[in-house]
Amino acid sequence: MAENAELGADRTLLLVDDDEPFLRRLAKAMEKRGFEVETAGSVAAGQAIATARPPAYAVCDLRLEDGNGLDVVETIREKRPDSRVVVLTGYGAIATAVAAVKIGATDYLSKPADATDITSALLASDDEMPPPPDNPMSADRVRWEHIQRVYELCDRNVSETARRLNMHRRTLQRILAKRSPR
Numbered sequence: 001m002a003e004n005a006e007l008g009a010d011r012t013l014l015l016v017d018d019d020e021p022f023l024r025r026l027a028k029a030m031e032k033r034g035f036e037v038e039t040a041g042s043v044a045a046g047q048a049i050a051t052a053r054p055p056a057y058a059v060c061d062l063r064l065e066d067g068n069g070l071d072v073v074e075t076i077r078e079k080r081p082d083s084r085v086v087v088l089t090g091y092g093a094i095a096t097a098v099a100a101v102k103i104g105a106t107d108y109l110s111k112p113a114d115a116t117d118i119t120s121a122l123l124a125s126d127d128e129m130p131p132p133p134d135n136p137m138s139a140d141r142v143r144w145e146h147i148q149r150v151y152e153l154c155d156r157n158v159s160e161t162a163r164r165l166n167m168h169r170r171t172l173q174r175i176l177a178k179r180s181p182r
Contacts, residue, residue, distance in 0.1 A: 012053065013035035013037050013059070014038050014055040014057070015037060015058075016060040016072050017061040018064045019061070020041065030059075043067040047075045050075040058072070058083060058085045059122070060073055069087060070087070073105055074103055088109050088110075088118075106124075147175060158172055
């Protein structure tokens with residue numbers, strides 16, 4: 001196991017994500033970096049672990065099957081105010097980033113984030129600015145992600161989504177019919 005002096009004495013890490021393959025890969029990668037990893041696939045499981053064994057570090061997905069990952073962040077903050085928490089999401093938005101930081105998240109990363117990005121965010125000092133991403137999303141990809149998020153929030157109703165995006169319904173249908181940009 002790799003030793004990382006920056007981790008400190010308490011190397012406990014809670015990973016909360018409902019994407020099982022991603023969770024397993026990330027757990028394995030973080031163990032190789034010296035963390036003592038516990039995983040949870042839901043808000044309820046994450047809160048239970050955070051209450052029973054508050055971790056020094058946590059990585060929490062924002063959107064989980066049974067609710068909002070920020071609920072887990074709040075539980076961790078109540079039990080262990082000094083823990084460092086990174087919020088992950090596939091639906092990056094300024095409003096959710098602000099909410100995550102207000103609740104006490106140390107950083108906010110958009111998926112796909114790899115173990116190196118996550119480790120850097122967990123170990124960054126409070127006054128240190130994170131480096132710019134190596135592969136930022138293209139403007140087309142950001143637009144696509146936003147449209148998909150609104151579409152999901154509208155329960156996949158094309159007409160309602162088009163109205164909320166101030167877009168013609170047929171234009172939206174053409175966009176949704178295409179594959180996502182890189």
